Amino acid sequence: MNSPILPVLEQLNKxxxxxxxxxxxxxxxxxxxxxxxxxxxxxxxxxxxxxxMAKVFGLxxxxxxxxxxxxxxxxxxxxxxxxxxxxxxxxxxPVFSQLVLADEINRATPxxxxxxxxxxxxxxxxxxxTTYELPxxxxxxxxxxxxxQIGTYPLPESQLDRFLFKINLxxxxxxxxxxxxKGESGRTKMPSLQSLLDLETxxxxxxxxxxxxxxxxxxxxxxxxxxxxxxxxxxxxxLSPRAGLAxxxxxxxxxxxxxxxxxxxxxxxxxxxxxxxxxxxxxxxxSASTIELIEELIKNVPVPA
Amino acid sequence: MNVKELPIxxxxxxxxxxxxxxxxxxxLWFYIPSWISALTVALLLGKYVxxxxxxxxxxxxxxxxxxxxxxxxxxxxxxxxxxDAGIGLIALMYTFKLLEARSYRDASLILxxxxxxxxxxxxxxxxxxxxxxxxxxxLSILLxxxxxxxxxxxxxxxxxxxxxxxxxxxxxxxxxxLFFFFPRSSTPLWSMPTDTQAGSxxxxxxxxxxxGALHTFDDIAFRVDFEGEVPPRSEMYWRGLVLSEFDGxxxxxxxxxxxxxxxxxxxxxxxxxxxxMEPNNRNWIFGLEDLAEAPDGAYLFSDFTWNRRRQTTKxxxxxxxxxxxxxxxxxxxxxxxxxYLQLPSxxxxxxxxxxxxxRSNHQSDEAFTRWILSYIHQNQYSYTLTPAVIEVDTIDGFxxxxxxxxxxxxxxxxxxxxxxxGIPARVVTGYQxxxxxxxxxxxxxxxSDAHAWTEVWLEGVGWRRxxxxxxxxxxxxxxxxxxxxxxxDGWLEEFGSDxxxxxxxxxxxxxxxxxxxxQNFWSETVMGYSQDMQxxxxxxxxxxxxxxxxLGYGLLATILLAGLVxxxxxxxxxxxxxxxxxxxLRLLKKLQKHxxxxxxxxxxxxxLQLTRHTSQKxxxxxxxxxxxxxxxxxxxxAVDSELLKRFKQQVAKV
Numbered sequence: 001m002n003s004p005i006l007p008v009l010e011q012l013n014k015x016x017x018x019x020x021x022x023x024x025x026x027x028x029x030x031x032x033x034x035x036x037x038x039x040x041x042x043x044x045x046x047x048x049x050x051x052x053m054a055k056v057f058g059l060x061x062x063x064x065x066x067x068x069x070x071x072x073x074x075x076x077x078x079x080x081x082x083x084x085x086x087x088x089x090x091x092x093x094p095v096f097s098q099l100v101l102a103d104e105i106n107r108a109t110p111x112x113x114x115x116x117x118x119x120x121x122x123x124x125x126x127x128x129x130t131t132y133e134l135p136x137x138x139x140x141x142x143x144x145x146x147x148x149q150i151g152t153y154p155l156p157e158s159q160l161d162r163f164l165f166k167i168n169l170x171x172x173x174x175x176x177x178x179x180x181x182k183g184e185s186g187r188t189k190m191p192s193l194q195s196l197l198d199l200e201t202x203x204x205x206x207x208x209x210x211x212x213x214x215x216x217x218x219x220x221x222x223x224x225x226x227x228x229x230x231x232x233x234x235x236x237x238x239l240s241p242r243a244g245l246a247x248x249x250x251x252x253x254x255x256x257x258x259x260x261x262x263x264x265x266x267x268x269x270x271x272x273x274x275x276x277x278x279x280x281x282x283x284x285x286x287s288a289s290t291i292e293l294i295e296e297l298i299k300n301v302p303v304p305a
Numbered sequence: 306m307n308v309k310e311l312p313i314x315x316x317x318x319x320x321x322x323x324x325x326x327x328x329x330x331x332x333l334w335f336y337i338p339s340w341i342s343a344l345t346v347a348l349l350l351g352k353y354v355x356x357x358x359x360x361x362x363x364x365x366x367x368x369x370x371x372x373x374x375x376x377x378x379x380x381x382x383x384x385x386x387x388x389d390a391g392i393g394l395i396a397l398m399y400t401f402k403l404l405e406a407r408s409y410r411d412a413s414l415i416l417x418x419x420x421x422x423x424x425x426x427x428x429x430x431x432x433x434x435x436x437x438x439x440x441x442x443x444l445s446i447l448l449x450x451x452x453x454x455x456x457x458x459x460x461x462x463x464x465x466x467x468x469x470x471x472x473x474x475x476x477x478x479x480x481x482x483l484f485f486f487f488p489r490s491s492t493p494l495w496s497m498p499t500d501t502q503a504g505s506x507x508x509x510x511x512x513x514x515x516x517g518a519l520h521t522f523d524d525i526a527f528r529v530d531f532e533g534e535v536p537p538r539s540e541m542y543w544r545g546l547v548l549s550e551f552d553g554x555x556x557x558x559x560x561x562x563x564x565x566x567x568x569x570x571x572x573x574x575x576x577x578x579x580x581x582m583e584p585n586n587r588n589w590i591f592g593l594e595d596l597a598e599a600p601d602g603a604y605l606f607s608d609f610t611w612n613r614r615r616q617t618t619k620x621x622x623x624x625x626x627x628x629x630x631x632x633x634x635x636x637x638x639x640x641x642x643x644x645y646l647q648l649p650s651x652x653x654x655x656x657x658x659x660x661x662x663x664r665s666n667h668q669s670d671e672a673f674t675r676w677i678l679s680y681i682h683q684n685q686y687s688y689t690l691t692p693a694v695i696e697v698d699t700i701d702g703f704x705x706x707x708x709x710x711x712x713x714x715x716x717x718x719x720x721x722x723x724x725x726x727g728i729p730a731r732v733v734t735g736y737q738x739x740x741x742x743x744x745x746x747x748x749x750x751x752x753s754d755a756h757a758w759t760e761v762w763l764e765g766v767g768w769r770r771x772x773x774x775x776x777x778x779x780x781x782x783x784x785x786x787x788x789x790x791x792x793x794d795g796w797l798e799e800f801g802s803d804x805x806x807x808x809x810x811x812x813x814x815x816x817x818x819x820x821x822x823x824q825n826f827w828s829e830t831v832m833g834y835s836q837d838m839q840x841x842x843x844x845x846x847x848x849x850x851x852x853x854x855x856l857g858y859g860l861l862a863t864i865l866l867a868g869l870v871x872x873x874x875x876x877x878x879x880x881x882x883x884x885x886x887x888x889x890l891r892l893l894k895k896l897q898k899h900x901x902x903x904x905x906x907x908x909x910x911x912x913l914q915l916t917r918h919t920s921q922k923x924x925x926x927x928x929x930x931x932x933x934x935x936x937x938x939x940x941x942x943a944v945d946s947e948l949l950k951r952f953k954q955q956v957a958k959v
Contacts, residue, residue: 217938262940265908302905305886305893 004205005031005257008056008196015052015189016045018176022167024257025274026053026141030202031209032253034164034246035120035140037278042104044169046143050101051190057202058195059137062097064116066108068151072115076125077132090127095119098135098199102142106152116140117159137202157279164246165271166278205256212252213262220304221265222247225272228301229280234293236281243279250275265303272298313412318452319356322415323349325449326403328442329419332426332435333396338381341393344374348400355404362404371401392425412453419446433827447472486843488857489836506585507545507734507755512555513699516734517690517711522752526736527582527591528825529748536576536593536627538738542758542770543591543750545735547608549644553652554699556717556732559644563604563612568597570635576627581829584619588612591735591750593627594770600625608731620828632767637729645729645762648721653700656718657725664726671763673726677719678776684708686715687781688774715773716757729762733770745822884949888956889934892927895959899923909935923959930955 005027012023026049029036038046047063054061064075077093094100095116102116119125120140125132142163145152160166172180197205222244230238239247251267258267273294282290313319327349334342355362374397375385382390399415399422406412423442426435447469448462455465506526508515527543548556572595582590590603590611599605600623603613609630613621637645648657667673685708692710695702700718703710710718716732723730737756739748758772840853848856889909896903896912901919903912913931917924933952936942 213939213941215939215941264910264935264939266910269908299906303908305889305905 004197004201006259009257011056011193011196012049012052015193016049016169017180018173019045019169022169023049024254025165025167025271028250028253028257028271029165030057030137030139031206031256032164032249033137033206033210034250035142035162037105037160037163037166038141038143038169039146039166040143040169041146044171046141046169047101047103048190049169050099050141052193053139053141054099055190055193055195057099057197058199059098059139059202060135061099061101062094063101063103064094065103066105066112068107068109070108070112072112075112075115076119076127079128090130090132092132093125095125096132096134098137098139100138100140102140104145105142106144106155108153110153110156113153113155113159116142117155117162120162137199137206157281160278161240161242163278164250165274167274209253209256210249212255214248214252215262217304218251218263218265218268219248221268221301222251224301224304225268225298228297229276229294232293232297234283234297236283239276239279243276246275247272269298313407313409313453318412318449319406320353321449321452322403322406322412323353323356325416325419325442325445326400328445329423330396330399331442332429332438333392336429337389337393337396340381341378341396345396345400348397348404352400352404361407364405367401367405371398374401388428392428395422395425409453413450416446416449416453419449431828431832433824436827436831444469444473483860484834485839486856486860488853488860489834489839506587506752507736509546509548509558509587509589510555511548511713511717511732511734511757513692513695513703513710513714513717516713516755516757517692519752519755520690520711524752525583525821526585526750526752526754527580529593529739529750530579530581530746531748532577532579534576535748541737541739541748542594542733542756542772543736543754544594544596544610544733545589545591547610547731547733547760549608549647549731551648551717551721553649556720559608559731561606561608561610563606568605570597571631572597572628574626574628577624578627579624580622581825582617582621582623584617584621586616586618588614588616590617590621590623592625595628595630596625597628597630598626620833622829622833630767633765635767637762642729645731646724646727648724653698653721655698655701656704656721659704660722660725661727670726670728670761671766674723674728674761674763674771677722678771678773681715681773681776682778685781686777688715688777712757712774715777716759719759719771719773723759723761731760733758733760737772740818742818742822742825744819745825747822747825749818749821885934885937885944885952888949888953892930892934892956892959895956896923896927899959909938927959930959 009020009023009027012027013020016023026036030053038049040046050063051061053059064070073093075093075095077091077096079088080091081087082089100116105113105116119134120138123134123136123138125134144155171177225247226239226244229235232238247268248263250271251263254267254271255261255263273291276294277290280290280294282293313322327346330342330345334345354360375394378390378393378397379385381393384390385394399418402411402415402418406415420443423439423446426439444466448465451465451468451472507519547559547561549559550557576593578593580591590600590613592600592611596609596611597605599611602621602623603611606612663676664673667676687709688711689709690711692703692714693707695707699714700721703714704718704722720730720732734755734757736750736754737758738754739750741748756772756774758770758774760768761771763769843849843853843856890905893903893905893912896916899920901912901916901923903915907915909931913924913928913935916927916931930952933948933955937944937948937952942948
């Protein structure tokens, strides 16, 4: 592997211990120009991951803490009267940043949620008739508490669709947790992180990723998988064409991170759960989680030979 | 999506099944007991109501009703065996099955059973309309199969109809092949029970009005195909029975016995013909006069009629030859003379006395016979279907008073007069004339052609056919009978009739003849395609009788093989595998044999890594093939024949 991403992963894994798969997915998500949704309990390292990524990729970083009383203006910014110039002046909100960490997004009201999600979708913000372009790259890492917790407003499906991946971080390994408790990683290491890429390199990488080779055969595999979700009795409805596009671009990024210039069915398999799980709804809520059902489905769909 | 898991209550499937069952049962409703028909209709309607309301019948209720129905059928027929009881039972069970149908399996079972039940209609009728109707019914069953196997159900009859129609058309070559080549058994697979209702025709007695009654029947008695020369219509006397016993009112068939030995009469053969006779449920069959050698399956009797051992209950086809028999050397025995002169002494005395008196005025029997015919010609004797009814002494009444009648009146009176004058005579019944069908080049003899004529024994001549109705003056022949009468054997030249054939005229007659030609083709060539016909046909192709069974085996083997090949391609997804795919699948199989736990849901790189972790030895051999495969499938490497060859070799090395 001679990917320029390799040192990036190395650095990030030093901060977020024992989560190489999740770290890789996060990086893949950025390279595929998608947004990341992390669902986990507080204190699992969501913020750490976001800050570390910003630092390593050399992106400017803003964090928005969503609360139940946050307003759209608190996110996108507002026109404020400047007494000296006796004119209104636009004060950009925290969303005007290359990497935005939207913390506990499901604590906010739907109105505030959709302000962010619209910005994510359109790469721009409109305040009182004036449109402001968001920076490029624009990468949102949103975190949410498990939806059964008190005081949450679950995101509607249409908005969940805007996230490329949804991942969990989960508890660390006992051994690694001990290292963490000793204070030898996590935020304590943060200052030691170096910015490894500049903006242009990152944009270049994103372009390279989007141009990777995808063969008919691979697309057939994606089609088969999507078709399987549509026909499966386990899900309320199947994956949308947009979900299919997401899977393909994510697989490209995964292949790139793996140091290949072509995409393999394995890449699809690696990113499929993360890109499908928030877009599918299990009919049987009790017996098996959506993740297990999707994994089962992958095991049942043959790769086109 | 697997249609087998879909409920059959989706879009239109159940109504379609109901319609199909109705179509399959429709011909049977005319034949099975009415309570069974009514019950099946009720069950079909019931199913529709249940379908609309979403009710499913209780199993135990259904079971009780089914048992009651079985009991009912048993009570009706006193058996559950045989055609009528069996079909009644089948019809009921068929509808009950639909009533309880809820799954794909039930529905497809119903449809496949339909293919068998639809054929039971042939137990009752083999007519062409039945064949055509059953074709439509089969099409509807196919329609049901297509609809059942499409996830959307019935989306308009057009789309499913197209598929099933094309399927049916595709089956035509197979059907034709099987029809011509599939070995026929010499006996039918099942015997059709005697149908006592069918078959009207000439009876073995004759009394005034009995033949006239037949004149209203347009039913076909038989069809005739002449080989070579065709006799004029006035010569077409189709002899059936000889009636020589008279009781004063009715003529009875004479006691006759089969002629076992060779006929020692000088005779010359005249016409060669083939008869296709409709069932008449009688022993006698008809032949063109004079009759001699009996066709296969029949015997010549002493009165020169043909009889079969068994009654003709289904269409009987025979070939025969007409002869001119010279009786001049023969003498009547005393017994015969007595028989042909026998008359009841207590009736019709006026005619008898008149005949005896007139005979004494003539020199010979022949002269007297001629004189009687001219007497009929010159006096007010008329030919009508609706003569006045005479209560007693029918011949006296006819001859002297009413002077009107149909052929049986004339034949009866003529024989009576002859016998009274001491000339042996007898009545012959059968058919006279025929209608030519130019579309099929054959002749049709109908029940309305039924006729009675006479034979008179003239010394030195022998039996001479005399048709007294031919002597009636044309002006006294009832309109509508004229064409019949005009074409009869006049014998006496002065009554010379215009001999000729009725050529079809008028649209209706035209159509009727065409339709008859089609029906004839259907019954003779399609339904009547027997083992013999098949043998003849195959011989023309160079297949002899003893090679016949190999043909059967060969055909069976071909069908089996075709089925296997077809099934193989269906199972392979009906698509030809790409060579790359084929080799890759073989590679996977080989790896599995080397106990690498790979399967088709794994990507090739995972397979590669798995192999490396499992067995270094296998890995070193399998890696090139897997890498080539990845290159071909996922790296846009152009697949040319050389690369393919290399890949094949790499796979072979594993």
